[in-house]
Amino acid sequence: MMRRETILNLLVFLALPAVALAALALDEPFTITLATRAAILALAAVGLNLALGLGGLVSLGHAVFFGLGGYAMGILASHAQSYAPLDLGLFVIDGTKSMPVIWLVAISVSALAALLIGLLALRTTGVYFIMITLAFGQMFYYFTISWPAYGGEDGLSIYVRNSFPGLNTLDPVQFFGLVFALLALVLWIMGRIERSAFGLALGTARQNATRVETVGLSPFKLRLVAFVISGAVTGLAGALFADLNRFVSPTMFSWQMSGEFIVFIVLGGIGRLFGPVVGACLFVLLEHLLSGVSEFWLIYLGAILLFVVLFARGGVIGALVGQGGRHE
Amino acid sequence: MGWMSALLLIEQVLNGLQSGIMLFLMAAGLTLIFGVMGLINLAHGSLYMIGAFAAAAVAGATGSFVLALAASLVAAAAAGAVIEVAVIRRLYDRDHLDQVLATFALILILSEGTRWVFGSFPLYLDVPAALAGPVTLPGGIQYPAYRLLIIVVGLLVAAGLFLLIARTRIGIQIRAGESDREMIAALGVDISRLYTLVFALGAALAGLAGALVGAIQSVQVGMGEPVLILAFVVIVIGGIGSIKGALVGALLVGLTDTLGGVLLPLALSGVMEASAATSVGSALASMSIYILMAIVLIFRPTGLYGTA
Numbered sequence: 001m002m003r004r005e006t007i008l009n010l011l012v013f014l015a016l017p018a019v020a021l022a023a024l025a026l027d028e029p030f031t032i033t034l035a036t037r038a039a040i041l042a043l044a045a046v047g048l049n050l051a052l053g054l055g056g057l058v059s060l061g062h063a064v065f066f067g068l069g070g071y072a073m074g075i076l077a078s079h080a081q082s083y084a085p086l087d088l089g090l091f092v093i094d095g096t097k098s099m100p101v102i103w104l105v106a107i108s109v110s111a112l113a114a115l116l117i118g119l120l121a122l123r124t125t126g127v128y129f130i131m132i133t134l135a136f137g138q139m140f141y142y143f144t145i146s147w148p149a150y151g152g153e154d155g156l157s158i159y160v161r162n163s164f165p166g167l168n169t170l171d172p173v174q175f176f177g178l179v180f181a182l183l184a185l186v187l188w189i190m191g192r193i194e195r196s197a198f199g200l201a202l203g204t205a206r207q208n209a210t211r212v213e214t215v216g217l218s219p220f221k222l223r224l225v226a227f228v229i230s231g232a233v234t235g236l237a238g239a240l241f242a243d244l245n246r247f248v249s250p251t252m253f254s255w256q257m258s259g260e261f262i263v264f265i266v267l268g269g270i271g272r273l274f275g276p277v278v279g280a281c282l283f284v285l286l287e288h289l290l291s292g293v294s295e296f297w298l299i300y301l302g303a304i305l306l307f308v309v310l311f312a313r314g315g316v317i318g319a320l321v322g323q324g325g326r327h328e
Numbered sequence: 329m330g331w332m333s334a335l336l337l338i339e340q341v342l343n344g345l346q347s348g349i350m351l352f353l354m355a356a357g358l359t360l361i362f363g364v365m366g367l368i369n370l371a372h373g374s375l376y377m378i379g380a381f382a383a384a385a386v387a388g389a390t391g392s393f394v395l396a397l398a399a400s401l402v403a404a405a406a407a408g409a410v411i412e413v414a415v416i417r418r419l420y421d422r423d424h425l426d427q428v429l430a431t432f433a434l435i436l437i438l439s440e441g442t443r444w445v446f447g448s449f450p451l452y453l454d455v456p457a458a459l460a461g462p463v464t465l466p467g468g469i470q471y472p473a474y475r476l477l478i479i480v481v482g483l484l485v486a487a488g489l490f491l492l493i494a495r496t497r498i499g500i501q502i503r504a505g506e507s508d509r510e511m512i513a514a515l516g517v518d519i520s521r522l523y524t525l526v527f528a529l530g531a532a533l534a535g536l537a538g539a540l541v542g543a544i545q546s547v548q549v550g551m552g553e554p555v556l557i558l559a560f561v562v563i564v565i566g567g568i569g570s571i572k573g574a575l576v577g578a579l580l581v582g583l584t585d586t587l588g589g590v591l592l593p594l595a596l597s598g599v600m601e602a603s604a605a606t607s608v609g610s611a612l613a614s615m616s617i618y619i620l621m622a623i624v625l626i627f628r629p630t631g632l633y634g635t636a
Binding site: 052058060120121123124126127128130131132134135136138139142143145146147148149255259262263266270296297298299301302303305306309310313 | 362368415418424425426428429430432433434435436437439440441443444553554557560561563564568607610611613614615618621622625626629630
């Protein structure tokens, strides 16, 4: 018999395409876009969850990777749009409108940034780590604001959504399908990582770093690898988010974005593979419903979040399956 | 270097000092709260904002800047005490993730609450007329009197804080609380009252900084968070829990930020054309304090004055 949590996971996961297909039947493209947005934000938080949920690394700067993914898309597509080659100093490349190429660049760039930030930030733990990741996020935010080449504070618009072989990405439901397939793939990979020797060692390093060192593994290296993979996945989500909106701006780097990713994870239930998916869907739903009720809907969101943190530590999944968080 | 550019440099050093000393008021509260209660408080920026709004509201109603400053202290300290009793107190035994989330939730509530009461448009808090003009410093430097006052007030508050911690009974309790919580509770100190007091003190410092800076910039929702993150950089550089570290870190960050913004474009104009030098220089300057933080981290992962 399947565990209640597994059933719930499947239900929530399948609810996303169900909503998208129902919206297609009812001819409500905006709802499909909402579902796509939820799936992309979920993907970003699934990336963070590897570092935060499994590795115990409270990164308050994952917007860096989200933003880098976004700007990877924005910069490549804007050069393709203007037919001006992109001069990188050492070599010159052409812009591109091809999603697979853009994704690869987004993943590489954010993995590289995660490596550099991780090398510095992982020298510390606890509050220092939180503050440092937050500070690096702010560095990228101000850098993009003061760098005029790609729109500065105003951001960068891309007029036509990028292409994927065999699909019409301008059709909302086809783009949703593509995003959903990527989310499913990444969740599958994350599930494998969690159960792999690496994932087990990473989880142990969170609970008791000495135990990991005793068997000859380096907690620092485990965490660094986790941080890099985590950043790469969030970077991919950033490229998709930019493609959804056909717009990138410094707000993708903002600290609120980083905070929201953590909120998704905790709303859903920390340390659970599907926690970020549940959390992101719930967030997008709340945002949609509450913002219709009141201009000041963030007050309600804050109150809900405060309640979850103070009284419902297992998140939504924990409340529904009747057990607390997996972390104790 | 010519006489004019030397004057410009001194003016910028004073500006850096002024922004550094305001950062210190923020960072001192944060580092004290972390040192004594082990709490990371993201909502500290909201207390800065509350101080600024209280000052703007009172100045608007009475026209008195002194009353406005007093209001900023009282409002922020009161808000701090209420928040501590209602929410923060439940977080001392929790892990840092819960603290981050709960105080993130507080930011949402306090920011939107302020927007609800005061509206989305920025308020303006006027510099008192007597201080609106420049004063002439030795060497013929013209410098705004109000900014000079901020430096002096900030330094006085810093000195007062050091005295409070080093010389008074409450300071002894705070220092004892940093090193051994259970012991001072066993000695009969009302620990939960001490925590509320420390939190309110940190809040009052943040509120005062908000009001003082609010008169130079505009008073608006969201003004606290950029300052909060800068204060984090200060604490990482200075070392968590160290007031001295907060002072040194704040001055370093204030000076680097201000001087970088002026000197980097100037330095680069020697090697590239003017417009490029301005844009590259300002982009680099926006990164300078984080680079400073990275360098400190490489050599001293626990900050300049941090322990363990």
